[in-house]
Amino acid sequence: MTLLVIEDDQKTGDYLKKGFQESGYAVDLARNGIDGLHLALEGEHELIILDVMMPGMDGWTLLSTVRARRDVPVIFLTAKDRLDDKLKGLQLGADDYLVKPFSFAELLLRVRTILRRGVARDSRDADIFQIGDLQFDAIKHKVTRQGVQIVLTKKEFMLLHLLIKRQGEALSRSVIASQVWDMNFDSDTNVVDVAVKRLRAKIDAPFEQKLIQTVRSVGYMFSDQP
Secondary structure, X not given: OEEEEEOOOHHHHHHHHHHHHHOOOEEEEEOOHXXXXXXXXXXXXXXXXXXXXXXXXOHHHHHHHHHOOOOOXXXXXXXXXXXXXXXXXXXXXXXXXXEOOOOHHHHHHHHHHHHHHHHHHHHHOOOEEEEOOEEEEOOOOEEEEOOEEEOXXXXXXXHHHHHHHOOOOOEEHHHHHHHHOOOOOOOOOOHHHHHHHHHHHHHOOOOOOOOEEEEOOOEEEEOOOO
């Protein structure tokens, strides 16, 4: 497996590259945002470890650009430790967020967990759903509505899959957060609401019938019934 490390601090970048190589991974290393973006879009990587504050292009901008083109797991590794920064990273589509200074053993565990989670889902979630005019194919990782293919990010796909598998059931924001992000969020954060809004823009907005419903004081439900 090949990892991409995008880190402007030379000592940290070299340390990460050596540590991952000794753990059995191939590693590409970029020392600024511009080079990192090029490698992220043109290379074949199973996961990206990304710093936030970098010359040329910051990690926020880089992740937003990558998410518009590719679906690859991303872990933010940064000194920005405010809750608002962590939530921003997750809302932009990061899979995890680790604050410096960090333990390499913990980072390695998180990398292995994310990569293993992807393999497990590929084998476990082999199913196809037809709800109204929407078809969801977890085998081919494909979503269509009225014959039109809808391109989703990995998190959007996971969120939609959860809603579909439990269609007709009102899911709380905490349940959605724990299932899709494997994390617990405070009740006053809007990570789930932002993700649902983006999913609705792709799944519901272009079509007359709305499938993602808001359940007042609870959360969200997927249903083709009014």
